[in-house]
Amino acid sequence: MADIRQGSLIDLRGVCKTFDVPSGSITALGNIDLQIRLGERVAIVGRSGSGKTTLVNMLTGIDSPSQGVIEVAGAHLHGMSQEQLAVWRGRSVGIVFQFFHLLPTLTVAENVVLPMDFARHGRPTQRLRRAHELLEQLGIAEQAGKLPADLSGGQQQRAAIARALANDPPLIVADEPTGNLDSTTSDQVMTLLAALAHQGKTVVAVTHERDLGRFFDRIISLRDGRIESDSRRASAIA
């Protein structure tokens, strides 16, 4: 266990999350132990209400555990303040959402520059240049000056991926990244995400579409807030 933990980018130990509701409390996650290494491509699957999003929120510092220890990219998330988590997130995690969540009044390029501004990453001119480079890599350089409303769903998701890569974080987390896309576009986006692992990044994606599992090295299945299965694939699409 110690050897596994040593190479781990993500280390969850005994993590529980309960929510208090008027009728009592709900356990969203129960005693999760999970380690994910650098460069792994991990899919988290499960039915609605299985705790996928809650688990992802733990990994990204969006939510904090009721119990347990969370270490991600060298940081002990369970003990950090909201302010510290925001700063850490900007530098260490890139998040891709199902509904893209691009800011509608900023251009595509500005959306990509935004995390770099907050992290004071490089000089302003360098940030814009990097944004254009990322958009070029993702095949939407010509959309840089447009507003998100002018883009298709696939283009918006590519822009969101570019934003996630802005500060070159070691970890990319995608929550249902293809949930709002057609199948062809979904494949394209998943191919992009999978390719990031070759750049040394760890990719964790939540998906309810089991046929997308071919893009991942490891599939963790959740059920009722616990890990039901954790299987590695011999060959995943590179």
Add this chain to the structure above:
Amino acid sequence: MLSAPWRKVMSDARAARGRLVLMGLALAVSGAALTTMLSTYVVLGRELGRNYLSTNPASAQLLLDRSDAELARAIARFPGVADAEPASAVWGRVALPNGGVRPALFFVIPHLGRSRINTVRLQSGDWPASDDQLVLERSALEVAQASIGDSLTLEFPNKQSARLKVVGTVHDPSLAPAWQEQVVYGYVTPAALARVDPDLHILKVTVVPAIREAHAIETVAHGVAQRIAELGRKVREIRIPPPRMHPHQSQVMTLLAMLLGFSACGLLLGAVLGAAIVGGFMGSQAHDIAVMKAIGARSVQIAVLYLVLVGGIALLAAVAAVPLGLLAAAGWVGASARLLNLDIAGVRIPWFVAAASAAVAIWAPITAAGLPVWLGSCRTVREAMSEWGLARTSWTPDSSTRALVRVRLLSTAAALGVRNAFRRRARLLLAVAAFASAGAMFIASAELRIAWSDNVAASAATRRYDLEIRLQNAASADAVRHIVETLPGVRTVESWPVADVAIDAGDHIAVSHSYPDEGHGRITIRAVPLETRLLGAQLMAGRWLRQNEEDAVVLNSAAQVALPGVKVGDSLDLLIRHEPRLVHVVGIAREILAPATLYTTAEGLAGRDFSAASTNAVRVALKPGTAADAAAVDAVANAATDALESAGIGVRGIVSEKLIRAAQSGHIRILISALGFVVAITTLVGVLGHASMLSTGVVERTREFGILRVVGAGAGDIRRVVLSEAMIGGLLGAAAAIPLSLPISQTIGRIVGRVSGQPLVLELAAIPVLAWLSVCVAASALGALYPSLRAARWSVRATLAGPSLT
């Protein structure tokens, strides 16, 4: 136990309590201002009238060669006359402890303390018990630099003097405060000034209650004058002040009406801002409204729920506003009473004032919110459902956003804030309107202060003299000039003879509309040396006087106001020193803050008892070193009095230029402080409304703030985004205040010019504009504080999970 829909509305209100509290505060503040102004208007209007009428003011005062009790008894039986009393008024001077002098008007009253017309009330001390005592009007103590128990040296023409002890003070509400006119008002028995003038010269007359109109009073007064003439007495002048009106009544009520109007606009603004907040609130409830309609609620049922909520907020605001407003009104009335020298019997504010204020404060927000509530309630289920969620692109970038994309700003966060400000343009417009309207008032009131100060300074500049010496009787102009010219410190002396003038109604008896203080309502005519160096008036129309012209007059600005409709080329039938004269208007001259005056030549003023070589007034310009020293000016005035009196030329009074300037400055004090109050209220309403709308906008973009936190924004970054959005409203509001201030300034200038009888031109000035810009920046920062702190504290999980409207 509330039913489910009412519980839902209460819970919605609790969730949005920050914004709704700000909205309520804005309504309370503006409602309090309206209550204050309405109460002040009603109470001051009542108290001005009550104070003045409590003196049983004379309907007319006839100036005679001699008046006495026998004449009064005879006239009291004249048809239309209710009562008559003899009296007199003597101009003199009071010597001050520091060596200076002040002009003084002494009311000579037989049976002081028991008079029936133009009565005064003993305020402190006692009525004079002997002939060497007097009482002063309470506001005159300060001007005379005296206290009860002090003895004053009174100086009169022909070296007459009297030393009288101040034994008490009275309150005479029919007079303007002494400090405003810089005149000492005293009340004496006839015996106290018998050596100065043994006779009484005024007959005070009141008419029967049925006669109320000025022209009817004038008819009675002319009849009385005729009767007096039949009894062998000579009537020199009839003075008929505006009936039943305090000298300052029309000015004060006009100004209060103006302020009431501005306060009403402030409440309207608060109501409209509230409507904008309610609109945002209804938007945030779109999903819930859709669900309610999907399960059977009708639009009317939903509208009633939220209108009752708005009504509840308005009611709470009114409950706070009305008592606060009444309290502020009590303070305001008290301060105004001190400025106007009134006694307020009690700040009893009629119940209907509080009721009307409350009704308006409740009705206005409900009415304004009616439209957004109805629109929000009438949305179909499908429309309302489609607005839920950031993922669905419910907001389409418009032309303004696309235009702003091309503007390069310092940072992306600043760009985000600026563009967000333009996403809800109606709301931005309201924020701009709030800052613009408050700013326009701010700029206009500052311009008023500047313009009035400029007028006082310009008026001083036209008065190129330092002293005016009024003589008791006509004397040789050359002799007077020679005596005064030789005094140390004197540079120039010119003869400026003056006389009262009235329009001749046909019976050759001068009729004026002045009050007993002989200040308000008078028109004078002056002979001015054609080569004068002591007058700086500018010719606005026509031409100046020419040598030896006997029938030409030039009107100054105040005379043009006092004689409405008179223009260059017109002829006027005047009575000058009771002699009928036909004059022709040849010019109009602009003279700021000067009494109504017609200028003519020495030949034009000459008459039966007054030659062109005579004078009864001279103007004196002092050497620069002397003029700059108040004590030196007083010394010259005293020396001139001594020199003239020694030469047998009686001096009636001396007025210095500094005294005139002090009196002019005091006239506008109440208006500027009242405008300042309205500006403060409007600004507060604007700030609260802006903060609340900003808060609404931030809540609508909850998920966007969650995204910002996700991509690494710290609390400071969030605050900067909100602050840059807030600054747009403030800066645009500051800019919009400039053009909006122009018509407001013009209106205020016109109103104040009319009530003061002096044209007042308010011009845009840089300092008020820059000051308002600073206020807007500070107010925007303050308004952004609450929503930005809130947004920075939101949990990322909750903001991403919940619905958000763009």
